Amino acid sequence: MNAPTSPTPEKVPLLTKLAFGSGDVGPAIATAIMSFFLLYFFTDVARLAPAAASVILLVTKTWDAVNDPLIGLLSDRINTRWGRRRPWLLFGAVPFGLAFFLLFQTPQLGDAGKFAYYLVVSLLLDTMFTVVNVPYTALTPELSRDYDERTSLNSYRFAFSIAAGLIAAVTHPIIVDAVAARSDVQTGYAVSALIWAVVCAAPFFFAFWGTYERHTPEEAESLPVLESLKRTVRNRAFRYAAGIYLLSWLVVQTVSTLIVYYLTYWLRRPEITPLVLLAVQGSALIWLFIWNVISRRVGKKGVYFIGMSAWVATSLALFAVQPDWPTWSVIALAALAGVGVAVAYLIPWAMLPDVIELDELETGRRREGAFYGLFVLLQKLGLALGLFAVGQVLSATGYITPPPGATAPITQPDSALLAIRLMMGPVAAVILLAGMVLVARFPITKASHEQTLRELEARRAASEPA
Template sequence: MNATASGSVTRTVTQGVRLGYGVGSFCTGTWGAVPGLLLLYYMTNIMAVPAWLAGIVVTAPKAWDLVANPLIGRWSDRTRSRLGPRRPWLLAGALTLPVAFTLTFAGPPITGAPAAIYVGVCFLLSATAYSVFEVPYKTMSAEMTGDYHERTSLLQWRMVFVGVATAISGIAAPAIVNAERPGGTPESYRLMAVFVALVMLAAMLGAFFGTARAPAVIRAAPQQGSLFAQLSAARGNGPFWWLLAIASSQTLSGSVMLAGAPYFATYIMDDPKATSTLFAALVIPLLLTMPMWVWLARRLDKRGAMILAGLLLGGGTAAAMATPVFGTVYTHLTLLVAGVGLGGVQLMQFSMLADVVAADAATTGRRRAGMFTGLWTAIESGVSAFGTMIFAAVLTVGGFISSDPSRRVTQPAGAEAAIMIGQCLVPAVIILMAVLMTFNYRLTADRVS
């Protein structure tokens, strides 16, 4: 999108490409929702893996992302093909992620430590395959337009698809799991995995074919030198690291909430099937409020919109602490408020990252979008997994007892208190810390071309 002499705005990205690019976020939203929502619960309540070990299993494979994602970003920066530098990677992810994800939830009939090892290996393969798709995919938005506000408009479509995918997967996946019996069975988890894998496959292939005619407005030369040299150069990009710190805090809080949702529904609300309705209350506002957040980003600038979104997200999350007093209807209302904030937080994150990447290319003349996005995705992935570990640690401190479908247990009072703290209080504190950090973010509209 470019401004003309009369002040009007001309789009550089066609509607077809916007939709084609946005559909890839079905994979992003699904991957972000399902493992974070169900994997910890699957291990503690289906595979009888102790909570502390399950937390390690979810976190450990993501440590590999800290190495793999920057490498994938760098390699995609330097890829030369008739399909462009990013699209071959999208296709590679589409051919590998669905298989690895299905295997994660479709293991042999084992429990305890052997089950933890199996899930850990399969989840490592899944995380790597996801990075092969997601790092180049996320990079493309910074290269399709050079306009500050068109990047927000372009990413609006992406966030709408993220919201739809999150809603479908976050509601449908628990519904499939709980269809046969509350809490799920090994068979229902396998069926869920196949459904989710097919959704991600369709999304990734859709993005691959849908971006065939995507423009490449930013055509900086690929960054030269070793990976270490590139990382050293990135250290000097203050806006990138500051934005990454803000986004990491927001991601950490979200991953703690996501991991805690099935436990909250099962042990606080006494209804495992409420996982789906709670998730719906959180993500439906994300779908409906994207145009509002685009408008607010223009009125308040992206930093102001991010602050407002964080306050709504943190306030709604903290208010859910009163669930035992006011009941389930109240809980769903608090999550509606949090969901409005979540939509703004996610849109601003990706739009501001695209600004940082574009500003870097304009300043340095180098194409380092893949490197920045790789670093971002690696740290985001690790932080997300660490949020699951935080919740698992809170469960362990509270004395939570793991089990399998053939052996139900009664949880101690300390475990229920831990679930409340982990699901509501801990995420709210982290979100409000991110709000405070956002006040110091400096790459606003008047500093970005």
Template structure:
């Protein structure tokens, strides 16, 4: 039974805490892991690029399987919420292990990186797919669901700000001259915060949309229904290119700030510059998330999504031609990138929930967990391709880790990875938005039809008696 009762502010904050928990580790991975692997751990950029790509092969199995299992899990707390506490502590432990540097020799270190990174992303899958599916079942109210997504991204952006501001200073403070231990200890703090927030999310949310239980449905049937959902396919491709843009920029940011801006790679001024530059974008994401909630109540979400991506294309192209040492221009431009990139995120994630509703409306079967798991797979594939592309590109550009003076090709390549690369993805997103048809009018019609179907089913469903239960006659597919 579903209900469109309005969510309280406390419930929206609790929902947002779940994404903040995921993001406090995910942000560390996107912002610092490539740099950590090349400049601290000692792996080559090409090896890191290959690892990011190869490890995503497992997601082709684990992501849809997680969604399928989550749809079939039945507990007193719902389908999706229990996963948040089942895997909270393993997630924190693996975050620490991933940023650890055992002395295993070159081959052993690479193998250790493969194992720990793969397990971290696997645990991320077990938490993030059910969490994202939770966003589709906390209410059926379109505007309220979008408001909850706005809260989500505002709170997760605040968590990202903590990561961007605190990480490098904590690494220096906790590790002193030992940057390896500094990263390890810092991730222990981040992991502990993630566990606390996941428990908070679990205890402050509830699943109001309860899909009809279909015992005889097979996993293959669910997969066929998902792939037949044309709007889900569009949203999955949108998710891929959005992830490509964000991760490519995040991975290139630290190289840009370390080698091309002022302060040097070892000085305190250099650390402050890197933290300030990363944080500028994150502050933009916080304000962008807040603005998204305001604009969503007044304008059409699809038009906003389309126009925001066009603005991001223009900003990226302009920033490519601005010298990195022109701080008075670079900082505002990078703020705008974070502002607009995060502004459209609530719209994108609401598209995923809309695609799940559309699938139920079109095929008569709600597969929320599988729908979101497919989108999470697209997100992680975008993340992997972007990470691999940055690693391969740095190697091709002739980047030398720790060398304060990079070649002209490496310098221009880093600038391009930060600006032009993401702009190409944003341009693709602008083009893809023309194929997305689930605007406000369409979604209102879908919700009315689904509510009507539910009422008809309740009227036509006969009362279940003990005799029927004992004979199994109540199993009506």
């Protein structure tokens, strides 16, 4: 799609917003299913020890430290007739879907063989996730320079993201249970993975067709790779935005991973899992649009403080919940948590384009790929740290892997149940409060960003031939 040629290019056409939003459907589905069910799949379906499963996740995300920034920098440098970012969506979509399908198979292997299989497939999926997701996220500043329009763009993106994650998270266990009733749970996971693999890959083709890239190849940055990474990390505003995102996403991933364990072993009500996930993700989807409106009045910092305060209160309440509490109270708390989840999705990503503009003013170069590569790394690092921490804590507190053929939740030791509640409640609350401290110190405001844009426009005007 060609970039619009109107005199106000900051405004993005609706079709482009929809196409851009669709590009996050695949990553959102994969992230939602892996966040809520991957560790549970490893421990209770594939029957890996929790400690072994968490090692697979840690090794995979260590590989991220290499491939995320690398793909980001490559997307800054590679120019084609389709642009710098969009070709990655076109050619990475199918391999991404295939790798996702392979992750949820259960090969008949010994413990060492299963460990090797899931490690290799996890590394493959992680690489393909990076190939499609880093260039996609780097499209944001290409579409508009307007402060509020970028918040709108990210609202569309995360509306698609949360809606897709909501549908996947709610229907995945329904599909698994329906197939398992006729076969077994392993086949249920395989069938569900096949369905979602196709759904993950398809939207990238619409995103490729419906978006555009504003910058010309001459604007691509040409710093050496290591120097570019050093400059990115040295950017003070980026460090704050990165810290905010890492802390927010760490809680999102940790709580997402624990929900199934919390409902299954603490409340003894695994059957309400789809309803609870619907409440969380459905609330987050609605609040995305509400926060988008509110942010125009109170700013991104104000939105973060309000939303995360609600989530902190919810975390403490979840620790207090007892198995005999009514189901409606659990669902109500899940919906309240969605208020904060929406902020965790929206605000850090809306901050990052402002950081990139400030960096352009300071360095004279646009380096979206480097910044977004590191940001996606933080997203997956949050996922890895959350899953690794949960796996290690469950192992250390005596979590029991269900025996083959178990059809009802077994009884877990009190130490494991307490660990699950602590990580869902007080631990999550403390991490969220740390993120609020960083938001209070974030150096970019709406006024300072507008001044940055004025200075950039003046610089561009001065460099144009008379």
